[in-house]
Amino acid sequence: MAPPKPIPLEQAQERICALASPFPIEQVKSADAIGRYLAQDILARRTQPMADLSAMDGYAVMSEDLGGPWRVTGESAAGHPYAGTLSKGEAARISTGAIMPDGAGAVLLQENATRDGTALSLNGEGEPTPRHIRRAGFDFATGDVLLNQGTVIGPAQLALAISGGHGTLPMRRRPSLAVLDSGDELGADPANCGPHQIPASNGPAIAALAQPFVSQVHRIGPVRDTMEAMMEGLERASVADVIVTSGGASVGDHDLVRPALEKWGAEIDFWRVAMKPGKPLMVARRGEQVILGLPGNPVSSFVTAYLFLLPLLRTMAGASESLPYATPLPCVDPLPAGGTRTEFLRGHFVAGGVAVIDEQDSSALRALAAADVLIRRDIETPATKANDMVPCYRIQNGGIA
Numbered sequence: 001m002a003p004p005k006p007i008p009l010e011q012a013q014e015r016i017c018a019l020a021s022p023f024p025i026e027q028v029k030s031a032d033a034i035g036r037y038l039a040q041d042i043l044a045r046r047t048q049p050m051a052d053l054s055a056m057d058g059y060a061v062m063s064e065d066l067g068g069p070w071r072v073t074g075e076s077a078a079g080h081p082y083a084g085t086l087s088k089g090e091a092a093r094i095s096t097g098a099i100m101p102d103g104a105g106a107v108l109l110q111e112n113a114t115r116d117g118t119a120l121s122l123n124g125e126g127e128p129t130p131r132h133i134r135r136a137g138f139d140f141a142t143g144d145v146l147l148n149q150g151t152v153i154g155p156a157q158l159a160l161a162i163s164g165g166h167g168t169l170p171m172r173r174r175p176s177l178a179v180l181d182s183g184d185e186l187g188a189d190p191a192n193c194g195p196h197q198i199p200a201s202n203g204p205a206i207a208a209l210a211q212p213f214v215s216q217v218h219r220i221g222p223v224r225d226t227m228e229a230m231m232e233g234l235e236r237a238s239v240a241d242v243i244v245t246s247g248g249a250s251v252g253d254h255d256l257v258r259p260a261l262e263k264w265g266a267e268i269d270f271w272r273v274a275m276k277p278g279k280p281l282m283v284a285r286r287g288e289q290v291i292l293g294l295p296g297n298p299v300s301s302f303v304t305a306y307l308f309l310l311p312l313l314r315t316m317a318g319a320s321e322s323l324p325y326a327t328p329l330p331c332v333d334p335l336p337a338g339g340t341r342t343e344f345l346r347g348h349f350v351a352g353g354v355a356v357i358d359e360q361d362s363s364a365l366r367a368l369a370a371a372d373v374l375i376r377r378d379i380e381t382p383a384t385k386a387n388d389m390v391p392c393y394r395i396q397n398g399g400i401a
């Protein structure tokens with residue numbers, strides 16, 4: 001039977017994301033929410049700053065009393081406000097982040113002051129100014145939306161949520177993942193492979209790509225190229241919400257993933273995508289479980305995990321943006337017109353943009369590991385000249401940048 005016609009990349013990404021059902025919401029300690037997506041909008045539970053604060057170390061004075069001299073009548077330090085109300089001719093020693101005393105409306109930098117005991121005067125370098133005051137609520141006020149549902153929590157978002165009074169955050173429960181390597185040629189121990197074996201490297205790479213988005217990863221295999229071994233592998237994988245296989249997805253005599261999935265009761269959603277590398281990608285479903293059959297070639301498996309598995313996991317995690325986004329960058333090499341498949345070329349950063357890596361074979365791991373970007377070439381896109389802008393997906397930093 002002839003294999004089905006490959007479907008367009010965009011349609012394949014849409015179909016895979018449509019298979020994801022949102023996972024239940026759980027409250028997570030804010031610091032443990034890093035890398036996860038908010039399940040609800042986060043509203044400020046407090047106002048920041050809670051009062052007018054000084055932005056500098058110096059002296060607080062009345063706004064109608066900018067010329068001095070003054071008498072220092074007390075101090076406002078961070079955590080220890082000034083007691084009482086400031087009057088004309090009075091100044092309060094104040095530190096950065098400390099609350100402006102009642103009655104005060106300007107701050108004199110200590111560099112611009114001469115102080116002798118409690119006597120304070122200008123030294124000619126500058127006057128008190130309200131510009132050194134951070135106004136109450138200028139960052140946020142109680143009830144403001146601080147972070148939208150679907151936002152990923154990184155270090156800055158974590159700081160904002162904590163500052164807004166949130167010790168815990170509502171996140172979607174993360175799916176569990178099973179990663180299955182298949183192929184008679186695969187060895188489990190990279191240091192001890194027989195002469196006809198290669199180390200199973202796809203599983204560890206896929207697991208590492210997925211790790212931020214999943215609760216746990218079950219590693220299965222290497223599984224032999226027999227129907228019995230595949231069925232047993234799938235049975236072991238059935239504990240997981242998402243199952244990823246690599247290898248055996250193409251049309252060869254030993255490519256058993258599709259028949260095994262069908263025998264196991266999975267329904268194939270689509271098989272084959274008009275992309276390079278990654279054409280044999282297979283997507284199936286069994287009940288609520290989603291199964292991705294990635295091609296065995298290591299670069300194909302990495303690229304399809306990046307373009308399909310991660311969007312699926314992000315959708316399950318409740319991300320507002322599931323697909324990776326392309327940044328236009330100048331390509332120092334001219335590129336030929338696009339062909340009949342959307343192509344992802346491995347490229348690396350050079351002065352002035354990106355350059356195409358010479359080796360583009362879909363098994364070449366050294367070239368993949370040297371790549372900073374995948375350069376996207378759409379179907380039949382016109383040829384480009386040196387330094388034309390091309391869409392680039394960043395895969396620096398293990399594919400998660």
Ligand SMILES: Nc1nc2c(c(=O)[nH]1)N[C@H]1C(S)=C(S)[C@@H](COP(=O)(O)OP(=O)(O)OC[C@H]3O[C@@H](n4cnc5c(N)ncnc54)[C@H](O)[C@@H]3O)O[C@H]1N2
Nearest residue numbers: 181200201202203246247248249250255279295296297300
């Ligand atoms: N007649 C055709 N042949 C092929 C087609 C086609 O359309 N017609 N498609 C080609 C494309 S494109 C790809 S990609 C490969 C993918 O094939 P499979 O998914 O069946 O993968 P395998 O044959 O099992 O393995 C391919 C290659 O990758 C190595 N491999 C497999 N698993 C791992 C692993 N876990 N770790 C490291 N390396 C792995 C394997 O040893 C092979 O060298 O099919 C083309 N053929």
Ligand code: MOO
Nearest residue numbers: 277278279300362
């Ligand atoms: O996925 Mo294959 O790598 O297109 O050669």
